[in-house]
Amino acid sequence: MAVIKVENIEKSFNGKRVLKGISFKVRKGEIFGYLGPNGAGKTTTVRILTGLIRPDKGKAFVCGYDVAKEPIKAREKVGVLPEVSNVYPDLTAWQNLMLASQLYGLDKKTAERRGEKLLKEFGIYDVRNSKVKAFSKGMKQRLMFCMALICNPDVIFLDEPTSGLDVASARMLRRKVLELRDEGVTVFLTSHNMDEVDLLCDRVAIIKDGKIIAEDTPDGIKELVGGSVAVEVRFDREVDFKGEKVGDRYVVYTTDPNETICKIVEFAKSRGVRIVSINTRSPSLEDAFLKILGEVA
Amino acid sequence: MRALAIAKKDILIYYSKGPVVIFGILLPIFLFLAFWIGRDLPLNFLMAGLIAMTVFFASTSVSPVVAPWEGQMRTLERLLTYPIDVKTIILGDIIASSIFGILLSAIPLAIAFGVGISVNPLIILGIVVSAVCFSSLGLLFSAYPSNIPATVMMISALVRFPMIFISGIFIPIDNLPWLGKILAFLSPLTYFTDIARFCVGLKPFFPVYTDFAVLIGYTTLLFVLSVKLHEKALLKRI
Numbered sequence: 111m112a113v114i115k116v117e118n119i120e121k122s123f124n125g126k127r128v129l130k131g132i133s134f135k136v137r138k139g140e141i142f143g144y145l146g147p148n149g150a151g152k153t154t155t156v157r158i159l160t161g162l163i164r165p166d167k168g169k170a171f172v173c174g175y176d177v178a179k180e181p182i183k184a185r186e187k188v189g190v191l192p193e194v195s196n197v198y199p200d201l202t203a204w205q206n207l208m209l210a211s212q213l214y215g216l217d218k219k220t221a222e223r224r225g226e227k228l229l230k231e232f233g234i235y236d237v238r239n240s241k242v243k244a245f246s247k248g249m250k251q252r253l254m255f256c257m258a259l260i261c262n263p264d265v266i267f268l269d270e271p272t273s274g275l276d277v278a279s280a281r282m283l284r285r286k287v288l289e290l291r292d293e294g295v296t297v298f299l300t301s302h303n304m305d306e307v308d309l310l311c312d313r314v315a316i317i318k319d320g321k322i323i324a325e326d327t328p329d330g331i332k333e334l335v336g337g338s339v340a341v342e343v344r345f346d347r348e349v350d351f352k353g354e355k356v357g358d359r360y361v362v363y364t365t366d367p368n369e370t371i372c373k374i375v376e377f378a379k380s381r382g383v384r385i386v387s388i389n390t391r392s393p394s395l396e397d398a399f400l401k402i403l404g405e406v407a
Numbered sequence: 408m409r410a411l412a413i414a415k416k417d418i419l420i421y422y423s424k425g426p427v428v429i430f431g432i433l434l435p436i437f438l439f440l441a442f443w444i445g446r447d448l449p450l451n452f453l454m455a456g457l458i459a460m461t462v463f464f465a466s467t468s469v470s471p472v473v474a475p476w477e478g479q480m481r482t483l484e485r486l487l488t489y490p491i492d493v494k495t496i497i498l499g500d501i502i503a504s505s506i507f508g509i510l511l512s513a514i515p516l517a518i519a520f521g522v523g524i525s526v527n528p529l530i531i532l533g534i535v536v537s538a539v540c541f542s543s544l545g546l547l548f549s550a551y552p553s554n555i556p557a558t559v560m561m562i563s564a565l566v567r568f569p570m571i572f573i574s575g576i577f578i579p580i581d582n583l584p585w586l587g588k589i590l591a592f593l594s595p596l597t598y599f600t601d602i603a604r605f606c607v608g609l610k611p612f613f614p615v616y617t618d619f620a621v622l623i624g625y626t627t628l629l630f631v632l633s634v635k636l637h638e639k640a641l642l643k644r645i
């Protein structure tokens with residue numbers, strides 16, 4: 111069953127076409143990754159799906175409701191973590207969370223029971239009575255996440271939820287996303303972090319210039335790179351080696367690893383440098399992502 | 408009701424700030440003193456003006472800046488994605504603003520009792536109706552989609568200050584030239600001032616039920632207009 115269904119959505123801002131006919135479906139209990147470079151239209155898609163802005167053309171359904179026609183009904187069981195958003199700094203964590211519960215129309219008892227549980231799970235229960243002003247970005251984001259979950263959502267939209275977060279908070283949010291999936295919650299995730307998407311998502315769509323240019327499982331996307339292999343090599347000192355430099359290593363993508371490795375060895379011999387380490391790996395989602403974007407460009 | 412949750416949020420955040428409350432009390436009192444000193448006006452005439460001015464300033468002080476503030480603080484987008492419509496948000500803001508106006512009206516009422524002026528209890532109903540009306544007017548000021556609170560405050564000041572001069576607070580409507588009278592008829596504050604005058608034993612310009620009818624009419628109009636304009640403006644703030 112498709113919990114999110116998008117049919118041929120188009121959206122322009124001041125004559126500039128941002129979405130040029132987007133269609134996809136997200137099944138129940140799936141973590142759906144929505145990837146794309148900056149300005150590709152990810153946030154615009156999230157805003158349309160949460161009923162904030164109306165598409166110029168096309169239809170979008172969330173939990174069976176047409177979001178343009180019945181946005182309020184569609185949002186009842188939807189949690190949202192917008193890209194640029196903030197909690198009320200002058201309210202305490204608890205007041206923020208209870209405000210969210212009231213706006214979802216929860217009764218006081220349910221709200222308090224769920225609120226307490228959530229704040230404990232996210233490790234901010236002890237600071238619930240402090241004003242949010244004093245919170246770190248990670249703590250605020252955890253609270254935002256609690257506010258999205260207080261309605262026991264069927265669907266949750268996360269727009270770059272871990273960008274700019276400390277490692278511990280980011281890891282906590284990721285673990286929570288996996289737990290939610292196991293509970294049957296559908297997750298719509300946009301992210302810049304390819305490792306994160308690879309780790310979490312069941313399916314991904316890549317959007318560029320307002321169009322979806324690839325849609326598959328993370329492994330399926332990687333295969334699109336077409337059997338190429340990444341060879342990583344580290345020398346014992348600085349040399350002018352032709353290859354992408356990553357930290358103290360060089361990476362070369364190739365479809366013929368044997369040939370490439372032989373050439374690297376010859377290179378090392380001719381320059382009189384020693385190879386400290388050399389290994390091959392299959393391309394990452396990031397490799398595939400960059401390659402796909404490059405091909406379309 | 409979800410609008411009450413919005414109202415509670417507003418009160419906790421915006422109205423519990425010390426300066427807001429102090430400004431709400433001091434501004435009308437200063438204006439009042441400035442006009443009283445050196446003029447030989449009957450005390451009950453001045454009290455009617457003070458009550459009207461306090462309710463007016465209190466109800467229009469914070470309501471215009473809530474929306475730009477939320478836009479600037481980046482709390483607005485999340486607020487708009489809850490299962491609530493713009494009408495509910497506006498209604499919540501009006502409820503909070505009206506409560507503030509009603510509470511602050513206790514100060515001029517206490518002063519009136521202190522100086523021995525008897526006030527018709529009908530004033531309470533007048534205060535409630537006009538607080539709602541002025542709060543709706545305040546929200547209309549923020550329909551201009553700027554996220555800079557100072558800009559919206561300037562717009563509201565440009566309307567609020569002239570309004571107190573044409574609404575029969577300092578100069579009775581009877582004494583205004585014909586152009587002044589026309590402006591006075593357009594100002595909702597005129598009708599509340601008129602009710603206040605009636606309540607302190609002065610002869611009102613209009614029959615009191617006309618005053619109430621006009622205030623209720625204005626409230627409905629301003630509310631509908633606020634909702635319509637904010638539905639467009641709020642999206643420009645995110």
Ligand SMILES: Nc1ncnc2c1ncn2[C@@H]1O[C@H](COP(=O)(O)OP(=O)(O)O)[C@@H](O)[C@H]1O
Pocket residue numbers: 123124128146147148149150151152153154155
């Ligand atoms: N409200 C708006 N008015 C005008 N242009 C907008 C608006 N929202 C987004 N855009 C434009 O649409 C494009 C896509 O933006 P966005 O959806 O935020 O991209 P992403 O989230 O993928 O980085 C950008 O070029 C942006 O400038």
Ligand SMILES: [Mg+2]
Pocket residue numbers: 152153154193269
């Ligand atoms: Mg974005």
